[in-house]
Amino acid sequence: MSAIAITFIILILLAGGGGAFYYYSTLAEKAQAADNAASAQSKDGLPPIYLDLEPAFIVNFEHKDTLRYLQANFSVMARDQAVLDKVTLHMPAIRDRILILLSNKTYAELSGKARKEKLRLEILLEIRKIIGTSDTGHSVENIYITGYVMQ
Numbered sequence: 001m002s003a004i005a006i007t008f009i010i011l012i013l014l015a016g017g018g019g020a021f022y023y024y025s026t027l028a029e030k031a032q033a034a035d036n037a038a039s040a041q042s043k044d045g046l047p048p049i050y051l052d053l054e055p056a057f058i059v060n061f062e063h064k065d066t067l068r069y070l071q072a073n074f075s076v077m078a079r080d081q082a083v084l085d086k087v088t089l090h091m092p093a094i095r096d097r098i099l100i101l102l103s104n105k106t107y108a109e110l111s112g113k114a115r116k117e118k119l120r121l122e123i124l125l126e127i128r129k130i131i132g133t134s135d136t137g138h139s140v141e142n143i144y145i146t147g148y149v150m151q
Contacts, residue, residue, distance in 0.1 A: 046079035046080065047079065048077050048078070048079055048141070049077070049078055049079065049080075049081060049084055050075050050076070050077050050144075051075065051076050051078075051084045051087055051088070052073070052074075052075045052146070053073070053074045053075065053076065053087075053091070053094070053095070053098070054073075056071050056072065056073045056147065057070075057071070057072045057073070057074070057095070057098055057099060057102055058070070058071045059099060059102045059103040060103070061103065061105065061106065061107060061110070063106075063107035068107065068150065068151055069150070069151055070102060070110055070148075070149070070150050071147065071148075071149045072102065072145065072147060072148050072149075073145070073146045073147030073148070074098070074123065074143055074144065074145060074146060075143070075144045075146050076127065076140050076142070076143050076144075077140070077141050077142040077143070077144065078138060078139070078140050078141050079138060079141060080134050080136055080138035082134040082135065082136065082138070083131070083133075083134045083138050083139060083140060086131040086132075086134065087127065087131055087140065090130050090131055093130050094126075094127055094130055094131075097126045097127075097130065098123055098126065101119075101122060101123065101126060102119075105119070107150075110150060111150070116145060116148065120143055120144075120145055123143050124140065124142065124143045127140050127143065128140055
């Protein structure tokens with residue numbers, strides 16, 4: 001091989017190594033920034049605690065003269081066990097409010113990503129109205145849709 005070909009190969013290897021180094025170092029910085037953002041978002045530095053709202057919520061609704069149903073599962077998230085204890089204590093009232101909210105929706109209001117997000121926020125507000133805040137000033141921080149089947 002000629003000296004020019006060897007030099008060219010060495011330059012390609014160095015460029016590839018430099019590119020890989022830059023990519024992985026940038027990736028590590030982004031991961032660290034995401035971890036910092038996640039920990040900054042946590043109130044009082046407490047880890048999230050989850051509670052499933054069980055059993056699943058099942059409601060009937062009509063769509064185009066056909067009886068259909070929705071089965072949905074939700075989990076609430078808080079950072080204070082006292083908040084989840086209040087959710088458990090008030091579970092009958094919470095389930096009632098969610099069932100009424102779901103049963104008053106149309107097929108169109110229950111379909112699509114944006115509408116599910118709106119529904120999730122409506123449920124979160126309803127739960128917050130029922131339980132208020134704990135003695136430490138915490139409340140339910142979020143609610144997640146963990147199952148969603150429409151037929």
